[in-house]
Amino acid sequence: MDFSLSPELQALRDKTRAFIAEQVIPLENDARQSRHGPDEALRRELVERARAAGLLTPHASRELGGLGLTHIEKAVVFEEAGYSWLGPTALNIHAPDEGNIHLMEAVATPAQQARWLRPQVAGQLRSCFAMTEPAPGAGSDPAALATVAVRDGDDYLISGQKWFITGAEGADYVIIMARTEDGGATMFLSDMDQPGITLERSMDAMDACFTGGHGVLRFDNLRVPASDILGEVGKGFRYAQVRLAPARLTHCMRWLGQARRAQDVALAYARRRNAFGKPLSSHEGVGFMLADNDMDLHTARLHIWHTAWLLDQGEQGSYESSRAKVVCSEAEWRVVDRCVQILGGQGVTMETPVMRIFMDMRAFRIYDGPSEVHRFSMARKLVQAAEKDAQAERGVPAIIQAVPAAPRPL
Known part of the structure; x- marks a missing residue:
């Protein structure tokens, strides 16, 4: 590299x-x-x-x-x-338009691209991605998908409820994940102004940086033509993998910029603000926080670049993107948290951008899969790989049950 x-x-x-x-x-x-x-x-x-x-x-x-x-x-x-x-x-x-653009370019038909993707690339349309559901539906466990799509002639009727749907208010179209009668998950495309789609409310959230906020959507027999299936029936989770690793990583990229800005603000403040006869930056406690921030920023960037490099080589990067998501979300959060501490009273007011960044970033440790879910997934893969290596060393054919590919919630 x-x-x-x-x-x-x-x-x-x-x-x-x-x-x-x-x-x-x-x-x-x-x-x-x-x-x-x-x-x-x-x-x-x-x-x-x-x-x-x-x-x-x-x-x-x-x-x-x-x-x-x-x-x-x-x-x-x-x-x-x-x-x-x-x-x-x-x-x-x-988000979620960046990931949806990537998915639509890879999977959508020419007709679907002409109808939704090209205007979206031109900045004329916004979209949302409807997968996460209230309990007992799909959350961190996508296998619990409860929204259903029932065949009705040449159409499908979709019913269910979704929430935490980023960008829902004002979106022009939606990608819906629903379970079809064969038991598989399928992605459907629909304009948001169709009968059968209700934006029940926009949820109050810590972050305020996503156009359209986070909405609660209800689908009541939403009629979607079979021609508006995204990809093939039953392959929704497989297509979600196309979107998943790059979308996880682009979150890390964007938030890295925010963390770097917080560090810039804190560094400038520590240089000019005097306390106890010398600049804050000269006090060991503050200086150590600035140094720790630099290390966390560099570590996050290296994880991003390495995973991006793997994706550019054609690798799926599922494990590496999970690792990067955990490392970056936690490292970048630590940076911003330290910056609040360095700024003191100014760090908890809108006198600087840092409080706003702090509030926006906290959710990053949850979006695209909580850190705990990624750690669980990584641990499972590590154990499977170790078992496979141990069997190979004993000369025993490795029989490892494949883990079904499943996306994490947005």
């Missing part, structure tokens, strides 16, 4: 950094924001600024109008975009 950046990637990084500083951060105090994220008017203004800068939807293929970035290139650009909580919205790389 080569850690050097090409001159072209360095130029793109610098261009993105300047765009965020000059065009996005000045809008962070814009009144067109609420506890449920930036409103549609602000989103469209941000998108138009990114379009003018040539930075809109950079992860989409060039054929669709994007920049066709590799995973490593995304790691560099997405970190820069994440330096502002509005940056991912501006570049059209926010």
